[in-house]
Amino acid sequence: MIAGKTVVVFTAHPDDEVGVAGTLAKIRRAGNRLVLAVATDGSKGTHDPGVSPAAMARIRTREMEAAAQVLGAELVWLGYADGTLEHHREALRERVFQLVRRYRPDLLLTFDPWRRWEPHADHRTIGMAAFEAAYLADGCWYYPEHLDQGLDPHFTPETYLFYGEDPDVTVDIEATFATKLEVAACHASQIPDPGAQEIRWRERLRRAGRPETDLYREYFHTMRGTELGI
Numbered sequence: 255m256i257a258g259k260t261v262v263v264f265t266a267h268p269d270d271e272v273g274v275a276g277t278l279a280k281i282r283r284a285g286n287r288l289v290l291a292v293a294t295d296g297s298k299g300t301h302d303p304g305v306s307p308a309a310m311a312r313i314r315t316r317e318m319e320a321a322a323q324v325l326g327a328e329l330v331w332l333g334y335a336d337g338t339l340e341h342h343r344e345a346l347r348e349r350v351f352q353l354v355r356r357y358r359p360d361l362l363l364t365f366d367p368w369r370r371w372e373p374h375a376d377h378r379t380i381g382m383a384a385f386e387a388a389y390l391a392d393g394c395w396y397y398p399e400h401l402d403q404g405l406d407p408h409f410t411p412e413t414y415l416f417y418g419e420d421p422d423v424t425v426d427i428e429a430t431f432a433t434k435l436e437v438a439a440c441h442a443s444q445i446p447d448p449g450a451q452e453i454r455w456r457e458r459l460r461r462a463g464r465p466e467t468d469l470y471r472e473y474f475h476t477m478r479g480t481e482l483g484i
């Protein structure tokens with residue numbers, strides 16, 4: 255198991271981290287620095303027209319803060335409105351390059367931007383920006399003004415893409431499954447009955463024809479195939 259490393263996660267919304275929370279808890283528990291960068295405020299995460307986007311953003315900000323605390327993660331907000339990332343593609347890309355150069359991750363995790371039938375542009379957009387930054391932020395002529403800000407180029411040795419169809423790494427999360435449930439329960443506005451979360455996950459696996467043991471596994475596609483032993 256890796257230890258003493260910096261791991262940075264880029265997501266689009268508060269609660270996007272839930273599906274990989276077992277792995278994140280495992281990484282943190284082993285003694286790594288964990289930084290969770292969330293691109294938007296989650297302000298469109300309601301079906302109730304009586305709840306304003308501003309009110310929703312306040313609720314989801316608090317929920318995300320609670321989830322980060324459970325994970326022992328440092329939380330970084332990129333400050334975009336929910337559902338707008340593709341309209342800010344260039345500014346977002348620079349911000350992500352900046353963060354990669356500031357935190358200098360040994361491992362970066364983000365959405366698989368090529369996930370088939372992914373309906374949410376925010377997921378595709380943050381995935382692509384973070385994926386590019388992991389690979390290209392070591393190029394000094396990408397945003398050379400960062401040098402004046404004291405941010406040197408940085409190459410991220412390994413990237414794990416999550417929620418895609420083509421995983422090549424399986425992480426056993428049995429030891430941190432309880433923490434994953436706890437993280438899920440933090441996002442109460444998105445999960446009507448947090449106590450039934452495990453039952454819902456089991457049902458989803460059954461419907462997908464996957465074994466129930468998958469409840470204790472999380473899957474990733476690695477970019478360089480580095481053996482991290484997570």
Ligand SMILES: [Zn+2]
Nearest residue numbers: 266267270377
């Ligand atoms: Zn999302």
